[in-house]
Amino acid sequence: MTEILKLLEEDSRYTPAQIAAMTGKDEAQVRSIIKKCEEEHIINGYTALIDWDRTSEESVTAFIEVKITPQRDDGFDRIARRIYQYEEVESLYLMSGAFDLAVTVTAKSLKDVAQFVSAKLAPIDGVRSTATHFILKKYKDKHRSFQVEAEQEERVLFV
């Protein structure tokens, strides 16, 4: 299973037939493992890595540090749930260290992010403070560099 998951994480476009060929399993077996992983939420979706900066689309992404007061019974989970349900929230992590939740938010403009923080995030019961950092440039995501490396010159070498 790990081998299949690693391959899908590398490129989710790999078909069950390709994965079967690469791992020496049969296709039906690969299909059923993938299905099982989907059902058990080990695989939670398939997506593309897009560098929006190269498009005409205007957007800003902010990384927000949030300090919260944990609640009886639920700890951090209930507040987290109240945050991650917002469409704007791209990711949410519980952190160790100086703050509790790391929230990334994508919106059309700086103003929209400010609006989200002041009108939606900060007022949530239990949220003690927020610190918003805007992302200026994405260099790498999911092990993929977003920079285009210079092509190597053609070689006519025989080895």
Added chain:
Amino acid sequence: MMNYNNIMSKKVQSLAPSGIRKFFDVLDTMQDAISLGIGEPDFVTPWHIREAGIFSLEQGHTKYTSNAGMTKLRTEIAKYLERRFALNYDPLGQIIVTVGGSEAIDLCVRALVEPGDEVIIPIPSFVCYGPITTMADGVPVYIETKAENEFRITSEELEKAITPKTKLVILPFPNNPTGGIMRRQDWEDIAKVLDGTDIMLLSDEIYAELTYGQHHVSPANIPELFDRSMLVNGFSKAYAMTGWRLGYVCGPEQIVKQMLKIHQYGIMSAPTMSQYAAIDALKDGDVDIERMKEAYNHRRQLLLKGLRDMGLECFEPRGAFYMFPSIKSTGLTSDDFCTRFLQEEKVAVIPGTAFGENGEGFVRISYASSVENIETALERMRNFIQRLK
């Protein structure tokens, strides 16, 4: 006007130029062409290794090292060979760091071969052994390995090729281009054949880390063969470091001492920056080897299945990163197949004949390329073969 042909060494002029160049020249002019021709990893050297090279420059390590290579590097090489292959060499007397495995091969041949000595070379194999032997005034004697023997060299074949003039046997396993590997039993059989002779072995183990399903066994792992084995390895294939030009040779101290003289006059010392990078590779690179090997293995299985599905007979390669399918069923010669495949489908593969006469009927396909390239190449090959029918 000078007549250079009369001036230049006849020996050098007798060497055949690489027959492959025309493919790459054509390839250069094509759009959307895919090359599965070049024999080097498609990975970039892992960053921590590159970083170690850069740091050495920042620190100002820009001078020669000792001729045999930095003691620290030789020590790490000895530790690595012990850890990965259970081989024991003395870093101070039995190891020379060279400019790639190729220099190491050249050193061995030049240190051992006297005019007229025969050097046994299994083919198909990498192209350098014959010319290097010729340059040392040795006589190449070729053994043709066979698909039905999994492209291994058998003790019977070796025994037949041995004459009183035999000085050296070159053993290129895991093999480029066939992917054949030797097993412990094969070496033990060969040990019996060599018993009582003074024949030396040159084991080119540049692909030692890249075996699939079974661990690499060196002839030096066989106690009866250790004293007659010269081991050549390097960083190019295992760590994706081809451009750093760094390899090494290990063997009996007396021979290594003579080789060091050739190295010292011709090379001085291997590039210092590369040596620093190599120390880091040996210390922290095991995980990189595993990662790249896993990727090669996936591609290997994908390509093998693809070729077999289109009806091509193909030996399952056990090492390196090449597939060596038979294209005899197409009725084309290797050269025609490769020329037409490139012209009609824009995919470069190498005719088997480039690796020895008995490579006729085969082509070499490198799977050190992206899954996407391999899939596209397979699709184009399917079209090509379909049209030939």
